[in-house]
Amino acid sequence: MAYRDSQSFFAAPQAAVYLLLTVNILVFALCLKLAGTPELPGPLLYRYGAMYAFAIPRQEYWRLIAYGFLHSNLLHLLTNMLCLVLWGGLLERRLGWTYFVVVYACALVFGAIIGDAIHSKPYLTVGASGATSGILGALLCLWILGKADVPANFFIINIGLNVVLALGNPRIDWRVHAGGFVAGLIACAVLDLLEKALFRLLRCKFPEFAKANLFALACMAVVLWWGRQPAGAVDNSQAVAFAGLFALAGLVSVKLVDLTLTRRKGLAIVVVVLAAANAAVVQVAATVFASQLASACATRQPGAVAALDAMINALCTSPAAAAIGASALAFALTLLLYSQELYRGLIDVGFVATSLEAGRNRSQGI
Known part of the structure; x- marks a missing residue:
């Protein structure tokens, strides 16, 4: 049995980590500009998505995501982004873009839910620490499964520091930290079981772009369904029916x-179909959220950037034409983004399917 002796505490960040870093920094910069003070006030954080005691009973589920992109001050942002960089690179390198985002989202959402369940009320909480704790939990899961190239003292040091800091600072919401850590660990274990099941059910190892795009389409389907529901009122029976249809459609897709993917030139066909699906989703979104767009246009104030102002004016004046243009742009951008895979599929004489099937046979689990 061969062992690696290059175990490291750090791996270079990849696409998803860079994306999350960018979004968190941009959101903080925007909030900083709105607040005008280095310490963001509670009312502003509440307005833009902080979790609080009655968020779930009032069906303000968007806060389960939004709170993770808000930070109270620069030190809060820097510590969470440091954890994201230090731990996220290791996890994304091992799981890939799509599964990394799944783990991050599960830790973010269920960390908030678990924290809310055991929280003393009232409270107001923000920050990405639940999600970053989930990354650490997922790494621990991989280490337990024997699939992580990190030493044991990595967890002793990082988990120990988190516990000490949480106990030593009353402003740190240890409940969300603990909830996110557990959620990340469980999510990683479920993904491992899922991949083991897919080994028996699917013939091909999906390329990362296909997994990521299918995941994005699934998320958009949920958002579009939610957008069609009456404000503040979600029918439970309809939700159950949608969940069943959603699961069935997902399995069939x-x-x-x-x-x-098992067919010759199948990779190129998948690229084109995904591009068409992305364009269709943009068109449906324009229809579902037409009333919200009209309301936003009616109350809009002129902006400082002339080019952007002209673009928004055109969107508000001709929403149907703008939706068609956005759909065409989504189709073209998808083809451009997946151009290498499209080219590989177009010149395929049968080797691509063979390699994807071999990739499935080489690995069981994540």
């Missing part, structure tokens, strides 16, 4: 992609 995944299997169809799997069968397509």
Whole structure:
């Protein structure tokens, strides 16, 4: 049995980590500009998505995501982004873009839910620490499964520091930290079981772009369904019916992609189909959120950037034409983004499917 002796505490960040870093920094910069003070006030954080005691009973579920991109001050932002960089690179390198985002989202959402369940009320909480704790939990899961190239003292040091800091600073919400850590660990274990099941159900190892795009389409389907519901009122029976149809449609879609990838030039077909699906989602979103767009246009104030102002005016004046243009842009950008895979699929004479099937046979679990 061969052992690696290059175990490291750090791996270079990849696409998802860079994206999350950028979004967190931009959101903090915007909030800083609105607040005009280095310490963001509670009312502003509440307005833009902080978690609080009655968020879940009032069905303000958007806060389960939004709170993780808000930070109270620069030190709060820097510590969370440091954890994201130090731990996120290791996890994304091991899981890939899509599964990393799944773990991050699960830790963010369920960290808030678990924290809310055991929190003393009232409270107001913000920050990405629940999600970053989930990254650490997922790494621990991989280490337990024997699939992480990190030494044991990595967890002793990082978990120990988190516990000490949480106990030593009353402003740190240890409940969300603990909830996110547990959620990340469980999410990683479930993904491992899922991959083991897919080994028996699917013939091909999906390329990362296909997994990521299918995941994005699934998220958009949930958002679009939610957008069609009456404000503040979600019917439970409709939610159950949607969940069933959503699961069935997801299974059928995944299997169809799997069968397509086994065909000659199947990779190119998948790229084109995903591009068309992205364009269709943009068109449907324009229809579902038409009333919200009209309301925003009616109350809009002129902006400082002339070019951006002209673009928004055109959008408000001709929303139907703008939706068609946005759909065409989504189609073209998808083809451009996946151009290498499209080219590889177009010149395929049968080797791509063979390599994807071999990739599935080489690995069981994540």
